[in-house]
Amino acid sequence: MAAIIDRAAPSEAGAQPKSATLTSVIETSGLTKHFRVGGLFAPRFLHAADDIDLSIAQRQIVALVGESGSGKSTVARLLALIYRPTRGEVRFKGRPLSSLRARRDVLDYRGRVPMVFQDPYSSLNPVYRVSHGIMRALKLHRPDLRPGDRRAEAERVLESVGLTPPGRFLAKYPHELSGGQRQRIGFAQALASSPELILADEPVSMLDVSVRIGVLNLMAQLRAERGISILYITHDIASARYVADRLLVMYAGHVVESGPSEDVLAHPKHPYTQLLLSAVPDPRAPVSSMPSADVGEPPRVVDPGEGCRFRGRCPYAIELCSQVTPRLRELRPDHTAACHVATADQAG
Amino acid sequence: MISVKPLLEVEDLTVEYATDAGPVRAVDHVSLDLTPGEFVGIVGESGCGKSTLLFAIARLLSPSCDVVGGSVRLHGRDLLGMDEEALREIRWRDYSVVMQSAMNALNPVLTVGAQLEDTIAAHESMPARSAQERSASLLRLVGIDPLHLKSYPHQLSGGMRQRAMIAMALIFTPDLVIMDEPTSALDVVAQRSLMLEIKELQRQIGFAALFVTHDMSLVSHFSDRLAVMYAGQIVELGDTRELFRDPKHPYTSALMASFPSITGPKEVLQGIPGSPPDLLHPPAGCRFHPRCPLVEPRFRIEEPPLTTVGNTLVRCHRYGRDH
Ligand SMILES: Nc1ncnc2c1ncn2[C@@H]1O[C@H](COP(=O)(O)OP(=O)(O)OP(=O)(O)O)[C@@H](O)[C@H]1O
Ligand SMILES: Nc1ncnc2c1ncn2[C@@H]1O[C@H](COP(=O)(O)OP(=O)(O)OP(=O)(O)O)[C@@H](O)[C@H]1O
Ligand code: SF4
Ligand SMILES: [Mg+2]
Ligand SMILES: [Mg+2]
Secondary structure: OOOEEOOOOOOOOOOOOOOOOOOEEEEEEEEEEEEEEOOOOOOEEEEEEEEEOOEEEOOOEEEEEEOOOOOHHHHHHHHOOOOOOOEEEEEEOOEEHHHOOOHHHHHHHHHHOOEEOOOOOOOOOOOOOHHHHHHHHHHHHOOOOOHHHHHHHHHHHHHHOOOOOHHHHHOOOHHHOOHHHHHHHHHHHHHHOOOOEEEEEOOOOOOOHHHHHHHHHHHHHHHHHHOOEEEEEOOOHHHHHHHOOEEEEEEOOEEEEEEEHHHHHHOOOOHHHHHHHHHOOOOOOOHHHOOOOOOOOOOOOEOOOOOOOOHHHOOOOOHHHHOOOOOOEEEEOOEEEOOOOOOOOOOO | OOOOOOOEEEEEEEEEEEEOOEEEEEEEEEEEEEOOOOEEEEEEOOOOOHHHHHHHHHOOOOOOEEEEEEEEEEOOEEOOOOOHHHHHHHEOOOEEEEOOOHHHOOOOOOOHHHHHHHHHHHHOOOOHHHHHHHHHHHHHHOOOOHHHHHOOHHHOOHHHHHHHHHHHHHOOOOOEEEEEOOOOOOOHHHHHHHHHHHHHHHHHHOOEEEEEOOOHHHHHHHOOEEEEEEOOEEEEEEEHHHHHHOOOOHHHHHHHOOOOOOOOOOOEEOOOOOOOOOOOOOOOOOOOHHHOOOOOHHHHOOOOOOEEEOOEEEOOHHHOOOO
16 A cells, blocks of 8 residues: 655655755756758758756756657757767766767766666567666676676666566566566666666656656665666656656757756746646546646747747747747746746745 | 447456466456447556557457457457458457557658558558648647658657557547557647547547556546456456545555645655566465455455446455455
């Protein structure tokens, strides 16, 4: 039974004190990724991520939420060195990723910053048993483990994501696993390297609520006990609130809001964030209380030009919005939003 | 109660995977009916057999998997005995399927547009131009810019690929749409408008839907009835609102207590203690007994039957005749 225990909520347990200057693990400046689309002679550019400045501190869980297609996976893939940026830079503990050229450096980086992919059906190699990926990660990234101890460690990792009996799961092929089981194998592989920052792209989307809580609690525990940082991409805003220190909201390739999760949820400043939060249905509420769908066109991300990308759906849009792209401004302590109309709170 | 002739009748369905260690029974004597136009949701722990149940109904089981008992009828016709040719005839038109692997289900070397048009062409003769228009309007319906008709699957985001598969399933407005986690990659705004579109379509043409989801809000707002599965069996089946208001099976109650909220004080949730059952060696008696807070000695030995309590079916000894 889901007991409710009276102690600090996971997003607070082991989190860094708010006032301390935080050492960042990863930082991006002006990170941008454009994809070329359309014909050979009339190339157009899809702006998947534009001018992203984000920073994840040690021992911090940052949730990245936003519209489907807004560029969340693109950001994670840029951080994971899967895509090279069109512009901008990523620094891992101060060192620019563009300087990682040697294969060994890249491999080492991937061990410290593993990625859990969004689609567990395409990210596990179908010809290998589960043991292969996990043992390989242990071999490459855990020099401290003696070869004889690897198997026990692999079992421990599987057990931590609720795959029991672990011995049986190690021997399985991906096609013998359910969707949620595959998803947890992806997370287990990330744990098996020696992560400092885990890039987790929708790691719990296929897990039922009770198993999901287990993985979220595991994330909180990794942070508290091993100081691991996590970029947690999710559509489940309640779960973001549950584990994350900070919340980043993306819309059409831009970060439109950023701040401490509780503050963003309580005082959403950007109209898209407001729309998003108003759409989070309460499962316990009756059907009739569900707000009606918003109308409006999907944002233009191919050659979008200047202006706020939310303006086509925004009830507050003014003329300026179609001329100038709004920049992130601090509207509450440590809480920024990119909107011309949103106002800062009065002091006090 | 007025009885409507069911559209889909699943009776006593039992499905097993053959493995080196022995048979894994992923679906165990499941019975479930859907009336025309009805939305039925299925929830349950990861690995409890939900996808296997849908695969068996849709005749998409992998070769290592067999239906060892029971029957499935659509419009009164036996689906399990149907040959491939007859199946091809009715798949997409009478029923369609969105699989859990939908994000990975599109052909990587064809554009989204080509795949939609091919599917249309395979079942209906229609000028190329109208097929294109039909495809574009389907993409719009699921909130994707028709510009992506020219995109390859890897150029779409996870949620966009998932929506493309939903568009595919709606092409021929079948009587039954089977969906496995159809919105697991969608944000709440997109999910809500997509589900409202689906509901609206349903109101216009009246198809039924059987869907698996882990999203409790999706269930609570869009399913008429809800089936809760545990270790291959249905443990509770009834009106969705009734199940939320008064969950009867201890597993259902535990599920209802496991999701965090975006309002109110923050609490630590513990999920359901203990490990999920090993389907190779399921526990004797009630399958939930090793994790059940209300267990009594007899429950460890005797398997509880499905019992009717009001309008709900429950598989729990506490509702048995002699309790
Ligand atoms: N390899 C690629 N080539 C071309 N376009 C791409 C590529 N990858 C992503 N895109 C485009 O970039 C945009 C952002 O995609 P991304 O996968 O980052 O979105 P997302 O926020 O992760 O969405 P979801 O929540 O649906 O997974 C989309 O419009 C998508 O079509
Ligand atoms: N080919 C196979 N061989 C052996 N066992 C299998 C095979 N496919 C699935 N299984 C097992 O059967 C059980 C049921 O799998 P199924 O995919 O139906 O679960 P599910 O309820 O859909 O879970 P999820 O919510 O995680 O997708 C799982 O425990 C899985 O490990
Ligand atoms: S900048 Fe303008 S269009 Fe954009 S969110 Fe703010 S008010 Fe709306
Ligand atoms: Mg994504
Ligand atoms: Mg499944």
